Amino acid sequence: MQFGLNFKSGIAVYLQLVEQVKAAAASGALQTGEPLPSIRTLSEDLRVNRNTVAKAYAELESQGVIETIAGKGCFVRAGGTSPLRKDARRKRLAEKIDDAVVHAHHLQIERDDFLKLAEQRYDALAGRRARALTAE
Amino acid sequence: MQFGLNFKSGIAVYLQLVEQVKAAAASGALQTGEPLPSIRTLSEDLRVNRNTVAKAYAELESQGVIETIAGKGCFVRAGGTSPLRKDARRKRLAEKIDDAVVHAHHLQIERDDFLKLAEQRYDALAGRRARALTAE
Amino acid sequence: MQFGLNFKSGIAVYLQLVEQVKAAAASGALQTGEPLPSIRTLSEDLRVNRNTVAKAYAELESQGVIETIAGKGCFVRAGGTSPLRKDARRKRLAEKIDDAVVHAHHLQIERDDFLKLAEQRYDALAGRRARALTAE
Amino acid sequence: MQFGLNFKSGIAVYLQLVEQVKAAAASGALQTGEPLPSIRTLSEDLRVNRNTVAKAYAELESQGVIETIAGKGCFVRAGGTSPLRKDARRKRLAEKIDDAVVHAHHLQIERDDFLKLAEQRYDALAGRRARALTAE
DNA sequence: GTGGTCTAGACCACC
DNA sequence: GTGGTCTAGACCACG
Numbered sequence: 001m002q003f004g005l006n007f008k009s010g011i012a013v014y015l016q017l018v019e020q021v022k023a024a025a026a027s028g029a030l031q032t033g034e035p036l037p038s039i040r041t042l043s044e045d046l047r048v049n050r051n052t053v054a055k056a057y058a059e060l061e062s063q064g065v066i067e068t069i070a071g072k073g074c075f076v077r078a079g080g081t082s083p084l085r086k087d088a089r090r091k092r093l094a095e096k097i098d099d100a101v102v103h104a105h106h107l108q109i110e111r112d113d114f115l116k117l118a119e120q121r122y123d124a125l126a127g128r129r130a131r132a133l134t135a136e
Numbered sequence: 137m138q139f140g141l142n143f144k145s146g147i148a149v150y151l152q153l154v155e156q157v158k159a160a161a162a163s164g165a166l167q168t169g170e171p172l173p174s175i176r177t178l179s180e181d182l183r184v185n186r187n188t189v190a191k192a193y194a195e196l197e198s199q200g201v202i203e204t205i206a207g208k209g210c211f212v213r214a215g216g217t218s219p220l221r222k223d224a225r226r227k228r229l230a231e232k233i234d235d236a237v238v239h240a241h242h243l244q245i246e247r248d249d250f251l252k253l254a255e256q257r258y259d260a261l262a263g264r265r266a267r268a269l270t271a272e
Numbered sequence: 273m274q275f276g277l278n279f280k281s282g283i284a285v286y287l288q289l290v291e292q293v294k295a296a297a298a299s300g301a302l303q304t305g306e307p308l309p310s311i312r313t314l315s316e317d318l319r320v321n322r323n324t325v326a327k328a329y330a331e332l333e334s335q336g337v338i339e340t341i342a343g344k345g346c347f348v349r350a351g352g353t354s355p356l357r358k359d360a361r362r363k364r365l366a367e368k369i370d371d372a373v374v375h376a377h378h379l380q381i382e383r384d385d386f387l388k389l390a391e392q393r394y395d396a397l398a399g400r401r402a403r404a405l406t407a408e
Numbered sequence: 409m410q411f412g413l414n415f416k417s418g419i420a421v422y423l424q425l426v427e428q429v430k431a432a433a434a435s436g437a438l439q440t441g442e443p444l445p446s447i448r449t450l451s452e453d454l455r456v457n458r459n460t461v462a463k464a465y466a467e468l469e470s471q472g473v474i475e476t477i478a479g480k481g482c483f484v485r486a487g488g489t490s491p492l493r494k495d496a497r498r499k500r501l502a503e504k505i506d507d508a509v510v511h512a513h514h515l516q517i518e519r520d521d522f523l524k525l526a527e528q529r530y531d532a533l534a535g536r537r538a539r540a541l542t543a544e
Numbered sequence: 545g546t547g548g549t550c551t552a553g554a555c556c557a558c559c
Numbered sequence: 560g561t562g563g564t565c566t567a568g569a570c571c572a573c574g
Contacts, residue, residue, distance in 0.1 A: 004238035006231060010563090012557055015146045023242035049559055089243040090253060096236040097257045099155070103232045104258070105162040105265075106201060107225040108218050111258055117226065118254040121233045122240070122247055129241070148564060175547065185566050190547075198334055205415075206547045207573035219360035282423045284549060291507070298513035311562065321551050326562075337514060342562045343558040354516050361515040362525065367414060368511045369529045372504040374412035376530070377537070378431035379497040383530055389498060390526040393505045394512070394519055401513075418548090420572055457574050549571075559561075 001030070001037060002129050005046055013048060017056035018063075025065055025076055027089050032078040036066060039074075137166060137173065141182055149184060153192035158201055161212050163261060164268025172202060172210040273302060273309065277318055285320060289328035294337055297348050299397060300404025308338060308346040409438070409445065410537050413454055421456060425464035426471075433473055433484055435497055440486040444474060447482075 001024060005016055024030040036042075039057060043050040057074050060066045067077045084092075104114045139156050141149055160166040172178075175193060179186040193210050196202045200217050204210040218225060240250045275292050277285055296302040308314075311329060315322040329346050332338045336353055340346040354361060376386045411428055413421055432438040444450075447465060451458040465482050468474045475485045492500075512522045 002238070002241060004234055006235065009231075009235075010148055010151045012146055014557080020238065020242055023239055027243040029242055029244050052558065055557090084243075089245060090249070093236065093240055093243050093245050093250070094253060094257055096239050097254055098159075098261070100229065100232040100236050100254075101257050101261050102155075102159045102162040104229055105215070105261065106158055106199070106218065107220070107229050108216055109225060109229050111262070113226070114229070114258055115251065115255060117230060118233055118236075119251055121230055122237050122250055125234070125237045125241065126247070150564080174545085176545090187567090188565060191564085193547085204547065205573095207545085209546060219356050221355055221357050224355035282420055284418055286549080287418045291510075294514055295506075295510045298510045310560085312560090323552090324550060327549085329562085335514070340562065341559095344561060346562080351513070352516055354514065356515070361517060362521070365508065365512055365515050365517050365522070366525060366529055367417075368508040369526055370412055370533070371414065371417075372501065372508050372526075373530050373533045374410070374428060375431055375504050376501055377410060377533065378428055378435060378437055379492075379501050380435040380437050381497060381501050383534070385498070386501070386530055387523065387527060389502060390505055390508075391523055393502055393509050394522055397506070397509050397513065398519070422572080460573065463572090546573075547571105548573105549569100551569080552567090554564100554566080556564075557562090 002125070003042075003046060004125075005048070014052050014056040014059065017053065018059050021056070021060055022063075022065055023092070026084045026092075030076045032076050034076050036074040036076070139178070139182060141184070150188050150192040150195065153189065154195050154199075157192070157196055158199075161201055161215075162265065164265040166212045167268070168212050168214045170212045172212070174209060275314070275318060277320070286324050286328040286331065289325065290331050290335075293328070293332055294335075297337055297351075298401065300401040302348045303404070304348050304350045306348045308348070310345060410533070410540065411450075411454060412533075413456070422460050422464040422467065425461065426467050429464070429468055430471075430473055431500070434492045434500075438484045440484055442484050444482040444484070 001021075003017065003020055005013055007013065009016070021030065021036070030036075036057070037045070039050055039053045042048075043053045046053070057066065057068065061068050061074075064077060066074050068074045100118075101114070109117070137160055139153060141152055143149065145152070157166065157172065166172070172193070173181070175186055175189045178184075179189045182189070193202065193204060197204050197210075200219060201213060202210050203213050220228075236254075237250070245253070273296055275289060277288055279285065281288070293302065293308065302308070308329070309317070311322055311325045314320075315325045318325070329338065329340060333340050333346075336355065337349060338346050339349050356364075372390075373386070381389070409429075409432060411425065413424055415421065417424070429438065429444070438444075444465070445453070447458055447461045450456075451461045454461070465474065465476065469476050469482075472485060474482050476482045508526075509522070517525070
């Protein structure tokens, strides 16, 4: 998993985590039974307090997205979250992109600049992800 | 204008308002020079405290989206007035795009799909804005 | 740091705080990275409501003078970080200078005196800042 | 008299007027017995509500700076306000200039730029003043 | 009528 | 402990 946090967004950090895990589970990026990173590991990776990660996992468990097995870790639960169809996933993403588009307008970023930036940022994250995988 | 609030989203109410006004201005639903609802009126409509709406409007003013004239009201400012340096504007937009990129990964949307979607949504907003202008 | 408030000046308390913090940062009395007093502490010292101090700190953050980290505190930011375009910065400064010019006329200070005074005060501040840095 | 108002300064407009008249009287720019512009005239010149000017004059009268003679106008009162010595006036102005200098620092305006701007703004106001006099 | 400031006191997120 | 948000209600400045 590759998480991205924004500490200045005004959205609580633990909710950002919850949302991202749910999105990954909804798309099938996280498969049933797959383990999540441990609270300690993740909190260190993200430079975040352990309580914050713990709260996110607790929230996910109470929503039935994951299952916590004491001493073993947290795992994606079967059922409940059937993977979304592709157009449903695109629709979810479209909301996030619309948000960026609105900001592009107010920040006076032109079409070409906007699209180029989208490409750059996508590749930047993909690059970080690849490096993270090979470093394992 | 019609605003909708989600009190359980974990996102500050005043920020929800800020985003909705920005979206309305970007789409042409709110035209340059148009007055926003008064703070008192809107706070009553939304069953929210006056200070909360005031904080949203203050934030919009500091972002250059609206102009507020004490004793008269708040008005949508003309676009193309951002006082920020170009690199600062790009940096802010990059944060929003990164947010979308992270979700694209979690939702397993591939690069081409992501970029095509970005293009579509950008053009969709520009189109709506153009239609709103001519329909005036 | 020592702050002083005038409750009868007709100038909003939170703006008096903003100006004093800015002056302290510009003169080197507050050094880069130095923590400001906590909102609660300062509000008690000044016999002012917590929200008033919070508003001042929020304004300072939005002006790029300080950085606030929720749960940790507020810190003076390094200079040279204004995200504004140069013309926007000059325009803002011009407003302040105009204020001084109007007073120069009313106080019957001639052109040469005015300009000499501007030079003196600029150098005086730069000098204090330099001494504060070396005295560290 | 040449007044300068800043509607975004956070200082009440009527107080800005009061302060400027007091400064002019303190320097001798307004002589004892000299008439102030009428409320109606000044409010139109400054694009301000008549009540605002009236409030400023009322405040000045209550402070003993001016005298209102119903049906005739407002006049600078004798005594009470003996003209300040030159260095006292310079000191008052220095406070305003210091304010501008602090803002120059935070707005990253260098010494030369600052001094050039001070010169420009001084000459700009002097120019407006000259034009206003010849147009009479 | 408009927006702006301030208070008093509550709850939340995070360290 | 830190800062952030929200409410309820007061008073002020301006048109």
